[in-house]
Amino acid sequence: MMFPRKYQKLDKYLEANKSLVIYGPRQVGKTTLIKSYLKQTNKRYKLDSGDNIRVRQIIGSEDFSKIVDYVGGYELYVIDEAQRIPNVGLGLKIIVDQVPGITVIVTGSSSFELSGQVGEPLTGRKKALTLFPISQTELTPAVYNKGELKEKLPEILIFGSYPAVIGASGEKRKQRLEEIVDSYLLRDILELEKVKGSKVLLDLLRLVAFQVGSEVSLSELGQQVGLDYKTVARYLDLLEKSFVLFNLRGYSRNLRTEITKKSKYYFWDNGIRNSIIANYNDLELRDDVGKLWENFLVAERLKIQEYQGIHANNYFWRSWEGQEIDWIEEREGKLFGYEFKYSAEKLREPTGFRRAYQDATVEIVNKENYLEFVG
Secondary structure, three states: OOOOOOOOOHHHHOOOOOEEEEEOOOOOOHHHHHHHHHHHOOOOEEEEEOOOHHHHHHHOOOOHHHHHHHHOOOOEEEEEOHHHOOOHHHHHHHHHHHOOOOEEEEEEOOHHHHHHHHOOOOOOOEEEEEOOOOOHHHHOOOOOOHHHHHHHHHHHHHHOOOHHHHOOOOHHHHHHHHHHHHHHHOHHHHHHOOOOOHHHHHHHHHHHHHOOOOEEOHHHHHHHHOOOHHHHHHHHHHHHHOOOEEEEEEOOOOOOOEOOOOEEEEEOOHHHHHHHOOOOOOHHHOOOHHHHHHHHHHHHHHHHHHHHOOOOEEEEEEEOOOOEEEEEEEEOOEEEEEEEOOOOOOOOOOHHHHHHOOOOEEEEEOOOOHHHHOO
16 A cells, blocks of 8 residues: 655755655665655656665775766766765765765665764755654545544554555454564664663563663663663663654753653554564553553654644653653643543643743643644
8 A cells, every 4th residue: 555655746845966865774665755756846857766776886996086977967866875885975975065066865774874974074965854753744634534534543553654554454464563573673782882682672672672661771771781881771762763762861950850861762663562562462452552642652652743844842841759750741821731641531630840940831732632743
């Protein structure tokens, strides 16, 4: 099944002698998006892959004449999986500076590598987009109406929204999720960074998966997987930069009464989280529905912030007395608080938060009104 994606019409993001960099996890449809665009364009283009050894040798050579001769005469040059090319940023800089009128598109699945390579060389010469697993706004109204989408909510909470998964049914969803986890999820980290192996990363991810929505102690994680604090911190940072996890920090203006030191971690996709802990049970048979709901809303809200250009600082809030707000957005000079409850419960607003932040608003997000929160 083909799904309409946020960046379906790439022309509006393209500019002559500039690069468009499309980041995102593996298997979210970056290659499909590019190929779909190329079928429709009238530009004379060249499509390459960073997996191609010859492309790596040419684009990574830093040789002006070799690179210009290779792409000269094209209006559009595209590299898929560009993070595999050494010095790709310098190669792209040569192309956009030396080939008149050319436009460049590159995709990359590992932000920690590609962003480091293209950042400084392409300063002022690039635009960056991030493509995530399919968002709720991409599904409605183009694929489902609101009623139909709400009916599919239990499936999405369990299996997530990777394109290959959301278009499948039955056992195929599990198989495709497990294939993503086993074959793609950690590939960039294992290839590009020095880690002890996939087992320790998966062990760490399992621990984090069981603590979704709770504050995480890096020291405790380290003790359980046999790593020191600094190594755990580095691995979690790599998992963030490779679009597996998202880190949320505590909000405070009053350190005496509020907790800010620890972080919460969420997965970019519920299906990945559930695959890692091997739990695909229906919601009625689970004791972690609250975690699934919170993780889902966090990921969907982050997608909509990116896609709609909502500029916000995101936090959670907790006091030493144990009062909590699940999600805080600091934007437009104001504070917006949200409590995540799967069932349509009444809001019990923490008195400590109201005393400290009298101008803030607090809303409850449940399965009846969640589509407003996620776009």
